[in-house]
Amino acid sequence: MSHRTIFEEAVGEVPPSSIDLDRVISRQRRRLRLRRLAVIGTAAVAVGAITVGAAVTGGHPRTAPPAAPSPTVRIPPPGHDQVFTPTDRAIFEAMSRVAPDLEWIRQEGAWEGGAVWGSGASTRGYTPNGYLGQGRVRAGDRVGYLVVGIPLDWGALQPCPPEPMRRARCATRTGPAGETIRASSARNPDAGPRRSPTGFTMTHSVWVQRPDGVVINVSIRGEDEDPPLTEAQLAALVLDPAVAEVAADPLRGDARARRQLVHSWVLAAIQRQAPGVTGAEGEGPVFTANDLGAGWSDRGAESRNTTDTYWGYGRVMVKRVAGLLSVDIRRRDAVPEGGLICGEPTPTRVCEAGAGPRGERHRTTTTRDADGVATQREIDVRRGDGTWLRVTLAANAKGRFPLTVTQQLGIALDLTVTLPGG
Numbered sequence: 001m002s003h004r005t006i007f008e009e010a011v012g013e014v015p016p017s018s019i020d021l022d023r024v025i026s027r028q029r030r031r032l033r034l035r036r037l038a039v040i041g042t043a044a045v046a047v048g049a050i051t052v053g054a055a056v057t058g059g060h061p062r063t064a065p066p067a068a069p070s071p072t073v074r075i076p077p078p079g080h081d082q083v084f085t086p087t088d089r090a091i092f093e094a095m096s097r098v099a100p101d102l103e104w105i106r107q108e109g110a111w112e113g114g115a116v117w118g119s120g121a122s123t124r125g126y127t128p129n130g131y132l133g134q135g136r137v138r139a140g141d142r143v144g145y146l147v148v149g150i151p152l153d154w155g156a157l158q159p160c161p162p163e164p165m166r167r168a169r170c171a172t173r174t175g176p177a178g179e180t181i182r183a184s185s186a187r188n189p190d191a192g193p194r195r196s197p198t199g200f201t202m203t204h205s206v207w208v209q210r211p212d213g214v215v216i217n218v219s220i221r222g223e224d225e226d227p228p229l230t231e232a233q234l235a236a237l238v239l240d241p242a243v244a245e246v247a248a249d250p251l252r253g254d255a256r257a258r259r260q261l262v263h264s265w266v267l268a269a270i271q272r273q274a275p276g277v278t279g280a281e282g283e284g285p286v287f288t289a290n291d292l293g294a295g296w297s298d299r300g301a302e303s304r305n306t307t308d309t310y311w312g313y314g315r316v317m318v319k320r321v322a323g324l325l326s327v328d329i330r331r332r333d334a335v336p337e338g339g340l341i342c343g344e345p346t347p348t349r350v351c352e353a354g355a356g357p358r359g360e361r362h363r364t365t366t367t368r369d370a371d372g373v374a375t376q377r378e379i380d381v382r383r384g385d386g387t388w389l390r391v392t393l394a395a396n397a398k399g400r401f402p403l404t405v406t407q408q409l410g411i412a413l414d415l416t417v418t419l420p421g422g
Contacts, residue, residue, distance in 0.1 A: 076104035079115025094240035121257035126264035131250035139228035157209035196224035280317035332386030373399035
């Protein structure tokens with residue numbers, strides 16, 4: 001059962017979600033399969049420790065009360081290469097305060113070294129638009145699955161619809177700082193492989209919207225009719241000062257979310273320049289079309305993505321012509337030395353320099369093999385603020401490029417192709 005279904009069973013129909021839970025779970029499972037094949041995997045989204053900043057949250061002013069004194073925080077064992085973000089740690093701290101007897105437990109069937117708590121950015125299309133964390137928990141002999149979501153730009157939280165009020169317990173109240181709190185519980189048929197003694201499970205769910213517009217939701221689905229957390233504990237978790245503080249910018253400190261954000265800007269620029277572009281998969285010379293974002297990656301070069309640098313790549317295809325495209329961005333302090341000059345042409349290298357509409361300097365370099373067949377085209381741009389970009393495109397075996405020079409240059413000159421916080 002999907003996590004969206006869990007929420008809907010608990011509260012009925014909800015506003016269109018900016019957290020695509022099913023897509024997040026699907027991507028997590030796909031990443032898990034890939035990483036297991038490489039013997040470096042995790043069972044959840046790995047998260048890093050670089051600030052995403054206001055670019056991810058859209059720059060909305062959000063406030064939070066000061067954090068309460070920290071309890072002795074029980075942190076679940078991380079998965080392989082997993083680093084918890086400030087939002088993860090705030091949830092752990094709040095949980096240690098709200099439910100001191102709660103334990104974090106490994107998923108059934110999960111391999112040793114797999115993550116107990118999985119978290120990361122949810123997305124709309126390719127763009128990160130919220131935080132999603134999830135894990136299996138236990139209090140005594142009561143076991144359940146906890147999900148915490150902090151969407152960005154959710155909109156107004158709606159009151160309990162009539163149908164959930166009839167078929168499930170749902171009530172809306174005002175919190176101590178003017179928050180709108182909607183809490184509900186629902187008894188669900190147990191469709192799990194190990195059915196509960198009664199054949200039913202219970203799901204508690206709490207949604208909170210603060211006066212500054214921040215929305216937080218938390219749900220616990222019990223493995224029987226007695227979940228390990230009550231509605232009151234869920235509400236206390238959401239209202240805890242530690243969670244309230246990070247909820248204003250839930251993706252802060254998530255390196256993966258930061259990379260996803262730049263990925264989304266690059267992909268949008270590619271699509272603007274070449275509306276019919278797709279991704280391409282397969283082994284040349286025959287490729288099949290796939291989703292553009294599915295094949296865009298920084299795998300193998302994650303260390304090149306820092307607060308001041310970015311590098312991503314993917315195979316693109318237009319009218320059955322495919323080629324590998326990469327985008328390299330470096331902030332002022334990381335740009336290469338030297339100017340964008342061409343020098344003398346050679347039989348295997350043709351270069352042309354020019355200026356962009358905002359005074360940017362750019363250089364287009366096309367390389368050819370000994371037979372005169374084009375192999376690669378590089379476009380370098382140095383912006384007025386010192387940012388340097390390189391957009392590189394490989395030709396197919398016949399020397400054809402999927403993008404024109406104008407389209408490739410348009411990507412390189414697009415000001416939305418940049419680094420957060422720059």
